[in-house]
Amino acid sequence: MIRTILLSALALVFIVLVAAGGMLWRASEGVDPALLESQYMTPADRFIDVGGARVRIREEGPPDAPAMILLHGFIYSLETWDEWAASFRDDYRVIRFDLAGHGLTGPDPQERYAPEERAAFLGDVMDAIKVEEAIVAGNSLGGLAAWRFAANAPDRVSALVLLAPGAYPTNGVSDAPVEAPAAMKLFLQTAPEAGVEATLVNLFADDALATPERAQRLRDLMRRRGNGAAFVKSIQEFTLPDPTEDLGRVAAPTLIIWGEEDRVLPPGDGGRLAAAIPDARLIIYEGVGHVPQEEAAARSAADARAFLEGLIEPAPAGGAE
Numbered sequence: 001m002i003r004t005i006l007l008s009a010l011a012l013v014f015i016v017l018v019a020a021g022g023m024l025w026r027a028s029e030g031v032d033p034a035l036l037e038s039q040y041m042t043p044a045d046r047f048i049d050v051g052g053a054r055v056r057i058r059e060e061g062p063p064d065a066p067a068m069i070l071l072h073g074f075i076y077s078l079e080t081w082d083e084w085a086a087s088f089r090d091d092y093r094v095i096r097f098d099l100a101g102h103g104l105t106g107p108d109p110q111e112r113y114a115p116e117e118r119a120a121f122l123g124d125v126m127d128a129i130k131v132e133e134a135i136v137a138g139n140s141l142g143g144l145a146a147w148r149f150a151a152n153a154p155d156r157v158s159a160l161v162l163l164a165p166g167a168y169p170t171n172g173v174s175d176a177p178v179e180a181p182a183a184m185k186l187f188l189q190t191a192p193e194a195g196v197e198a199t200l201v202n203l204f205a206d207d208a209l210a211t212p213e214r215a216q217r218l219r220d221l222m223r224r225r226g227n228g229a230a231f232v233k234s235i236q237e238f239t240l241p242d243p244t245e246d247l248g249r250v251a252a253p254t255l256i257i258w259g260e261e262d263r264v265l266p267p268g269d270g271g272r273l274a275a276a277i278p279d280a281r282l283i284i285y286e287g288v289g290h291v292p293q294e295e296a297a298a299r300s301a302a303d304a305r306a307f308l309e310g311l312i313e314p315a316p317a318g319g320a321e
Contacts, residue, residue, distance in 0.1 A: 030225030037104055050124045056104040057097040061089035065315030067134035070096040071142025075231060077103030077221045080139065083297035091314035097125060099142065101230025103221045113230065114237040119148035126156065135312060137161035137304065139293055147250055154251040159311050161304050163257045163292050168269050169240045180235045189228030191219045205261035205289040247276035254280040255307040257300050259288030
């Protein structure tokens with residue numbers, strides 16, 4: 001999954017290397033975190049300590065409403081959920097954070113980047129903000145962490161929404177990690193403009209959604225000091241063993257959403273997941289790529305809301321802060 005997200009960028013990175021006369025590129029030292037924080041932090045953002053990691057977290061909605069936690073994908077940030085947050089924050093306590101080694105959170109001193117560690121990290125975040133149970137939604141790498149957490153801590157997940165999540169072995173990644181090509185490492189550590197744009201285009205079925213604004217934000221946050229090395233370390237620890245047994249331990253009612261035009265992970269994995277999770281339903285969207293929460297924001301949020309009706313009692317109308 002992580003490898004596939006970046007494959008479309010590799011050819012462009014190679015062209016850049018050749019154009020540079022074959023000289024060796026030194027990995028960028030990255031952008032000063034303080035500069036990025038001044039640009040991307042909002043009044044709803046704060047930093048919390050999670051086992052020594054300084055994690056950017058954003059909370060919106062009534063503090064006493066049911067908690068909904070949203071987890072983003074590889075090299076992304078919490079902003080991918082902006083439209084979902086706007087849709088749910090009147091009725092739910094919407095919580096999202098930049099994963100370790102991503103966005104404004106930056107690198108984790110303990111390097112907890114393996115999939116099982118990311119799942120456990122979610123529980124640590126919930127402990128830090130005193131959330132015992134939550135609806136958990138995740139896309140791609142965030143979806144992988146979400147369902148693994150639900151399998152390991154079933155009493156803490158009231159409902160699960162998975163949008164094109166990682167699960168099954170792909171691109172040679174299974175029980176053991178696959179070494180990232182040198183060009184990919186260079187891309188992750190320097191985030192060249194052309195490579196970032198190509199990667200973003202690969203996420204959407206509609207190329208027009210790979211806007212300059214999205215590309216600039218992605219590139220800015222990829223280049224946050226320390227993130228490049230964390231991305232590389234994440235690949236070095238990334239495995240996708242056969243998930244069938246673990247998926248069978250997911251007790252939460254589960255909604256799976258997948259775009260039929262997903263170029264990152266095969267849409268057919270959605271049916272496999274729906275069959276492996278005891279209480280799961282699947283929706284496939286025509287004309288949608290790997291990030292339905294952005295490309296089909298209103299539709300995916302509405303489908304998630306309909307799924308949650310009868311499962312979770314939302315906050316009373318007018319209860320939002």
